[in-house]
Amino acid sequence: MPDPLSYRPALSRMQPYTPGEQPAPGKTVKLNTNENPYPPNxxxxxxxxxxxxxxxxxxxxxxxxxxxxxxxxxxxxxxxxxxxxxxxxxxxxxxxxxxxxxxxxxxxxxxxxxxxxxxxxxxxxxxxxxxxxxxxxxxxxxxxxxxxxxxxxxxxxxxxxxxxxxxxxxxxxxxxxxxxxxxxxxxxxxxxxxxxxxxxxxxxxxxxxxxxxxxxxxxxxxxxxxxxxxxxxxxxxxxxxxxxxxxxxxxxxxxxxxxQAWLADVVARMNATRQRMSGRLAELGFDVTPSKANFVWCTHPCGQHQAMYEYLKKNQILVRYMQFPDWGDGLRISVGTDDQIDACLMILESYLKNV
Amino acid sequence: MPDPLSYRPALSRMQPYTPGEQPAPGKTVKLNTNENPYPPNxxxxxxxxxxxxxxxxxxxxxxxxxxxxxxxxxxxxxxxxxxxxxxxxxxxxxxxxxxxxxxxxxxxxxxxxxxxxxxxxxxxxxxxxxxxxxxxxxxxxxxxxxxxxxxxxxxxxxxxxxxxxxxxxxxxxxxxxxxxxxxxxxxxxxxxxxxxxxxxxxxxxxxxxxxxxxxxxxxxxxxxxxxxxxxxxxxxxxxxxxxxxxxxxxxxxxxxxxxQAWLADVVARMNATRQRMSGRLAELGFDVTPSKANFVWCTHPCGQHQAMYEYLKKNQILVRYMQFPDWGDGLRISVGTDDQIDACLMILESYLKNV
Incomplete structure (x- = not known):
């Protein structure tokens, strides 16, 4: 008798998509899933x-x-x-x-x-x-x-x-x-x-x-x-x-x-933060891809991206560590509020002092 | 060159599902899509x-x-x-x-x-x-x-x-x-x-x-x-x-x-209305299927179900006329408030006087 619970083969084979971590609300600074840091209109x-x-x-x-x-x-x-x-x-x-x-x-x-x-x-x-x-x-x-x-x-x-x-x-x-x-x-x-x-x-x-x-x-x-x-x-x-x-x-x-006026205002604010964070990341030695989104992709010559992600996480700042097979890895950091970004940059700076 | 917009054949062939009518909010008494007539908890x-x-x-x-x-x-x-x-x-x-x-x-x-x-x-x-x-x-x-x-x-x-x-x-x-x-x-x-x-x-x-x-x-x-x-x-x-x-x-x-107490209360109220409307429909000569849901399926020996649906609709009461090929047709009437059901029954009674 056939299995009375046989899924489509495509489904049995596949791995589910894993979205970015969603920690319980609290002290974590979330810079990992490109959310808007500001409350809605x-x-x-x-x-x-x-x-x-x-x-x-x-x-x-x-x-x-x-x-x-x-x-x-x-x-x-x-x-x-x-x-x-x-x-x-x-x-x-x-x-x-x-x-x-x-x-x-x-x-x-x-x-x-x-x-x-x-x-x-x-x-x-x-x-x-x-x-x-x-x-x-x-x-x-x-x-x-x-x-x-x-x-x-x-x-x-x-x-x-x-x-x-x-x-x-x-x-x-x-x-x-x-x-x-x-x-x-x-x-x-x-x-x-x-x-x-x-x-x-x-x-x-x-x-x-x-x-x-x-x-x-x-x-x-x-x-x-x-x-x-x-x-x-x-x-x-x-x-x-x-x-x-x-x-x-x-x-x-x-x-x-x-x-649309609310939108223009919040986008202008976030793009200003993006520009500032891109400049500061470059000052810290990162290779920063010029971004037109609400996140920044950056790599560092030290190559310790996963360790930086973990160090940030230990300090309650969540960014996205991404590893693409046959291509490379790096950090994708969402544009947060200015305070959130300052906190992230400070911890990255402290990490890099010990590299 | 192939059509750059070719849908899956299954999709091109199929007819879309048509849900029950959703008239603009207003005076219509909606007894056609088995909604709960009461406001939520x-x-x-x-x-x-x-x-x-x-x-x-x-x-x-x-x-x-x-x-x-x-x-x-x-x-x-x-x-x-x-x-x-x-x-x-x-x-x-x-x-x-x-x-x-x-x-x-x-x-x-x-x-x-x-x-x-x-x-x-x-x-x-x-x-x-x-x-x-x-x-x-x-x-x-x-x-x-x-x-x-x-x-x-x-x-x-x-x-x-x-x-x-x-x-x-x-x-x-x-x-x-x-x-x-x-x-x-x-x-x-x-x-x-x-x-x-x-x-x-x-x-x-x-x-x-x-x-x-x-x-x-x-x-x-x-x-x-x-x-x-x-x-x-x-x-x-x-x-x-x-x-x-x-x-x-x-x-x-x-x-x-x-x-769950709110639920039990509203269900008891709706089931009481269902029982009352089933009895009254039978008195009007309908063949009423005993229902365990929040609607009642009924047919009338006169067979004029579609005309009844239209007469009700003209009087701003919307029920569901359903026609199943090779099987038959009838009316599916959602359990409304007692007032809504009374209005529906009154109009059906007036229709049947002229049959």
Whole structure:
């Protein structure tokens, strides 16, 4: 008799994705998962509290119309039909893989970048292939040269862990040579100087994902979205759960999107901190990759990155130690408040005195 | 050159699932999607408002530990490792299909029942097969006789649209003969006299899903969960998005689960209304299926179900008209407040005067 609990083989084989450590709330300074160090917009808090006294016994709007209208306004899009709302951009990424990549087909991603894309391929029973960044974090033209079995390409832009950006012109050139959709994951785009949303209007195979977890400071609320041409939104909408976003998070995300001045202010503050921390890290001897995101990738000639991570952790500062096989390792440090960054730099300085 | 936007064939072929109508808030009496007519527990509202001033800029607990502890206590389970929390039980159902059913394999469901299961198979590129209920809403023994290509069986219990229940003994007997997992969808179990959670402790292939949308009156919050043996929870946890439940809904669901007295009270009130409406519908000449859920399935010898639905709708009362090919049609009426049900019955009475 067969095993009455036999999982899909793809699932039994795979390792789960491990997100960054989430210590219990307390004294730890969290600079490891690129959260916003500032509390959210008070308008957002008020919107949630108002929604809490609303008709929670009723199903929410299945397509988050209020949010999509506010987002279309903020982004200069023709209308809400260009937007698909999701339970975090994680859900949007899952929907994209399920929409385009069948079992035994492939998705492509740059290397090093966000390894969750690989997990999404694994869950789907699909394969993945990585194309390495060249010096200066540029992508070879071959990244856009997609054989028939590559059904989807992911490009985080700004990239993680590097914080580097490909220009819209470069993205357009890559997408033009692809025979499948290109997903530009713009989780960190609010911290950069440009973005690719205008390209979506011109090219049906350019799809842009965004999240409210980083720049809007709402990681706890789980809200993200896809920007794509209306026929793409309509097809991919078949995959989502009927009521994928709850009333509270729709209210929060709508209020957040309607306060672009708050966003500009917090981004300016964080980018100033990023510039200051990059300079100080360089003074400490780090090789600092110029970042357009809310984190900084740095390596030190001493090569003791893992030991530095552990020393910081012992001192209640959590950064991300990352090791990429056949490539190298380093530290990815999220932009915190100025005080948090000063504390981190002080401990790094004290570590380096003993090297 | 291939189409740069080619969806998985399964997706292009499929029709999307259409949930029940959600009219704009206003005067409509909604008796069509089995929501709870009463406002949620004030403790839940307070928990959300408190959480709104918490660290929303941080990621939530990826495995909703606080909720799982409260749920394990409420359900008499050994511990939180028997529970997987989801963004509505819809997400749990999606995870189950992705966990067990590969492209070109099959899932099985009774007929008539919840057609969303078919949509989930379609999205996955899998097939589905239906086994018809026998007279008296019993299932033939053949329902448990699963060939190798059937990888998952769904059993809503209580069933929709009938509101009928198979006993735990009957469920155990069916599961014992299956060579795949049996998902007992207990969305409506709080309105019934029994449930199958005890069976999970004995049988690894019995998996129970629950939702907070119905009895707890929290459809707007999107929270559901799976009860299964710990090794099943652990495997299926690989499929969910890393942070699938947000801080606000975790706070709400934890507070809800911690107030079992509130639940008992609202269920008693709704079941009393169900009994009263069932009796009155019978007096109006309807054939009423005895229900153990928060809705009633009824047919009338006049057969004018669709016309009745439309007449009710014209009078701002929305019920669910359901038509099952090769089986028949009827009305599924959710248990509302006593006033709402009185209004519905009055309009049905007025319709029937002219038949």
């Amino acid at each position: 008070p308008d957002v808090v008020k919107a949630i509290q108002d929604a809490a006294t609303g008709p929670l016994n009723r199903y929410p709007d299945p397509v988050a119309t209020a949010f999509r209208r506010a987002a279309a306004d903020a982004l200069g899009l023709p209308g809400p039909e260009w937007i698909l709302a999701g339970n975090g951009s994680d859900e949007i990424l899952t929907i994209l893989v399920r929409g385009f990549v069948g079992e035994n087909q492939k998705l492509r991603l740059p290397y090093p970048s966000y390894i969750l894309y690989r997990t999404l391929a694994d869950i789907q029973g699909a394969a993945w292939e990585q194309v390495a960044f060249e010096d200066g974090w540029q992508l070879p033209a071959a990244f856009g040269d997609t054989p028939d079995d590559v059904r989807l390409v992911f490009l985080p832009n700004p990239n993680s862990p590097s914080g580097t950006v490909l220009s819209a012109t470069e993205v357009e050139r890559l997408a033009a040579s692809m025979t499948c959709p290109l997903v530009v994951d713009e989780a960190y785009a609010d911290f950069a100087d440009g973005h690719c949303i205008e390209l979506v209007k011109k090219h049906a195979n350019i799809l842009v994902t965004r999240t409210l977890s980083k720049s809007y400071g709402l990681a706890g609320v789980r809200f993200g979205y896809l920007v794509a041409q209306p026929q793409v939104i309509s097809q991919l909408g078949k995959i989502k759960d009927s009521y994928n976003c709850d009333m509270l998070s729709i209210a929060a995300a709508t209020a957040a999107m309607s306060s | 004030p403790d839940v509202v307070k928990a959300i408002q408190d959480a709104a001033t918490g660290p929303l800029n941080r990621y939530p607990d990826p495995v909703a530990t606080a909720f799982r502890r409260a749920a394990a206590d409420a359900l008499g389970l050994p511990g939180p490792e028997w529970i997987l929390a989801g963004n509505g039980s819809d997400e749990i159902l999606t995870i189950l299909v992705r966990g067990f059913v590969g492209e070109n394999q099959k899932l099985r469901l009774p007929y008539p029942s919840y057609i969303l299961y078919r949509t989930l198979a379609d999205i996955q590129g899998a097939a589905w097969e239906q086994v018809a209920f026998e007279d008296g809403w019993q299932l033939p023994a053949a329902f448990g006789d699963t060939p190798d290509d059937v990888r998952l069986v769904f059993l809503p219990n209580p069933n929709s649209p009938s509101g009928t229940v198979l006993s735990a003994t009957e469920v155990e007997r069916l599961a014992a003969s299956m060579t795949c997992p049996l998902v007992v969808d207990e969305a409506y179990a709080d309105f019934a006299d029994g449930h199958c959670i005890e069976l999970v402790k004995k049988h690894a292939n019995i998996l129970v899903t629950r939702t907070l949308s119905k009895s707890y009156g929290l459809a707007g919050v999107r929270f559901g969960y799976l009860v299964a043996q710990p090794q099943v929870i652990s495997q299926l946890g690989k499929i969910k998005d890393s942070y699938n439940c947000d801080m606000l809904s975790i706070a709400a669901a934890t507070a809800a689960m911690s107030s």
